[in-house]
Amino acid sequence: MENQIKIFKDGSLYEVEGEDAVKATKTEGQVKLLIEALQFTQAETFAIASDNAVPPEVIESRAAFRKINEEGLKLIKSFEGLHELKQSPAGTYVEAYLDPVNIPTIGWGCTEGVKMGMKITIAQAEEMLKKQMAKFETAVANAVKIEINDNQYSALVCFSYNVGARALFESTLLKFLNQGKIQEAANEFLRWDKAGGQVFLGLSRRRRAEQALFLSQPWSTALDWKPTQVMQLAQPGQPLQQGDNVRKLQQALIKAGFNVQADGFFGAGTDKAVKEFQKKQGLTADGIVGAQTLAKLGL
Known part of the structure; x- marks a missing residue:
């Protein structure tokens, strides 16, 4: 069933699957919210609603209830790390830094609303991670059309948190998975170890960890994985x-x-x-x- 985005007069976006609205984004004229909505949608077409059209009620889906498991969170924290960890008389805090592609980042890889010079406590970093993670949890739950276990789901959340929801939507990995080809889908993780066309050891390790979690295997050994001839x-x-x-x-x-x-x-x-x-x-x-x-x- 094809998904479609409908744009209403007030600038709000509704993702519609068949006759049902499955997601709503109130952009309030903000371009960044429009961009984010497009990054997290599986819609293949868009339509502009008539001026007198009434925005539909959004149905509550299973995506609203599924969460990444503890192993998935451990994996993300292990690879993201708490960069720029510092001490002050008031306690421990983390400071914003530029990631490898010069995006202001803080805590465990959070980028939403982050500016250089920003400082937050560890507790605030935890909350930011949970808030940002929710979008990827929903994206994965909506994208996968077959029943998968918690480790498979969590591995996909970890994967999309790193490469982006749009990348997951368009991936051969997801295509194989939705065809029920579990091993073929697992094989695809290792193909995503490049940035700017160059293989990065950190990404190679991360993909192996995600693949292992997806297959319900121990993943922590991937933290020290090294390529061999x-x-x-x-x-x-x-x-x-x-x-x-x-x-x-x-x-x-x-x-x-x-x-x-x-x-x-x-x-x-x-x-x-x-x-x-x-x-x-x-x-x-x-x-x-x-x-x-x-x-x-x-x-």
Whole structure:
């Protein structure tokens, strides 16, 4: 069912799904509220309501009740951190800072209404996080069309809090998830580790943590994850599993003419391609990427 945004005479925005209004934004003429509404909508079209149209009643959805779980909050706090933590005679406080793309930020990654020079207490930082988180909780609950567990939901909230709700809405990750392809959706997390086209270690770690939470696996080990070369993991009897090293292997297989996806996961498709490659090269077709297989692939 297609969502549509209707703009009324007073500047208010209503997101309509079928015949039901599911969200309202009172912009009161403020451009920033209009921009925010567009960032958090899944609407594909918009319409301007007639001058005498009456704004509809917004139905209460399940999105209003679902919240990120404790593991999700721990994950966000672990990766966001409390930057510019300082002491004063009145107690501990945090100060606004510029994030890597020069956006004024405070507390655990909060940006709404933040200006440089702003100072808040830890308690205020907690409240700001909860307030800003609510928009992403609602966005995820509305975007996902199938039943998912709390860890899957919380991982998606963590993900969208970092990359933006709009990015989630337009992602292949969400497309796979709504098709019920859970593992394929999980694989997509690792593709979102770049900023400005450059891979950042912090983002690589964060995506691995979110992926682990999504799969209900321990995520804290991702805090110390470091990329390794293919050679380091390609030991006899120790097949590759996941990571940038697997992606390099897959890219080499693609270059060699095999139809695999460079998703960073050593799944059945990659295993089959490795064995076929080994067979063509006159190697033992065991699926283990050892020194000879690496050499033949040019790695």
